[in-house]
Amino acid sequence: MFARTAASALRGSSLRAMSTAAAQRASSSARRSAAVASSLTAAAGLTFYALSQPSLELEGPKTIAGEYKTVTERSFVMLKPDGTSRQLLGKVINRFEEKGYKLVAIKSLVPSEALAKEHYADLAGRPFYPGLVKYITCGVPVIAMVFEGKDVIRQGRRIVGATNPLEADPGSVRGQYAISVGRNLIHASDGFDSATTEIGLWFSDAEIASYKTANEEWVVSDN
Numbered sequence: 001m002f003a004r005t006a007a008s009a010l011r012g013s014s015l016r017a018m019s020t021a022a023a024q025r026a027s028s029s030a031r032r033s034a035a036v037a038s039s040l041t042a043a044a045g046l047t048f049y050a051l052s053q054p055s056l057e058l059e060g061p062k063t064i065a066g067e068y069k070t071v072t073e074r075s076f077v078m079l080k081p082d083g084t085s086r087q088l089l090g091k092v093i094n095r096f097e098e099k100g101y102k103l104v105a106i107k108s109l110v111p112s113e114a115l116a117k118e119h120y121a122d123l124a125g126r127p128f129y130p131g132l133v134k135y136i137t138c139g140v141p142v143i144a145m146v147f148e149g150k151d152v153i154r155q156g157r158r159i160v161g162a163t164n165p166l167e168a169d170p171g172s173v174r175g176q177y178a179i180s181v182g183r184n185l186i187h188a189s190d191g192f193d194s195a196t197t198e199i200g201l202w203f204s205d206a207e208i209a210s211y212k213t214a215n216e217e218w219v220v221s222d223n
């Protein structure tokens with residue numbers, strides 16, 4: 001639109017060049033208009049060039065869950081009371097670490113009812129919700145953890161397995177160690193938004209460590 005306006009101004013000014021003074025004014029106005037038109041054409045060309053290029057991977061937002069799809073991505077993982085009671089913590093940490101994920105926060109706590117309700121707020125209307133909150137707050141501690149690494153959210157869900165152990169891959173934690181959906185041992189964030197909410201709910205920034213593991217390059221490099 002601006003390019004068209006400038007071009008028509010350019011045409012108008014040539015028609016008005018009757019006297020010398022008028023011709024000089026018209027010529028200088030034409031030069032200005034031509035300059036505007038040329039820079040607008042260049043801008044339009046650049047825009048066209050940018051739009052015709054394959055889309056670039058833009059950086060995503062950085063939250064307490066790091067940056068999605070990068071080595072800083074984080075997931076909230078929680079061993080539930082049945083997992084603590086059955087002393088499966090070592091096995092769970094081992095699976096994440098052997099895969100190449102880094103433990104950046106861990107604590108043992110008996111969650112308050114308010115914390116358990118908030119964590120499972122999206123399930124508040126479900127019939128099993130009261131029982132779920134009672135189980136999470138039963139007095140046996142949960143082990144709250146944050147693991148970090150590329151794709152840890154999606155890979156973490158695979159390590160954990162489907163909600164119902166009957167459908168969980170046999171190699172997953174739930175597939176190998178659980179039988180009942182109400183005692184499925186472990187939780188892991190199911191998306192970047194929930195990881196952000198959950199890590200923020202269970203941990204402060206100060207409780208999350210930033211460090212390099214000795215084998216990091218061997219785990220993350222794409223060559």
Ligand SMILES: Nc1ncnc2c1ncn2[C@@H]1O[C@H](COP(=O)(O)OP(=O)(O)OP(=O)(O)O)[C@@H](O)[C@H]1O
Pocket residue numbers: 123128132162163181182183184186187188189190
């Ligand atoms: N039908 C059910 N009966 C009893 N408990 C259930 C049932 N469905 C889900 N739960 C409990 O509620 C938890 C949360 O359910 P959700 O649907 O969010 O699955 P999930 O995301 O795989 O589990 P989690 O959030 O614990 O990782 C389940 O892990 C399980 O402990």
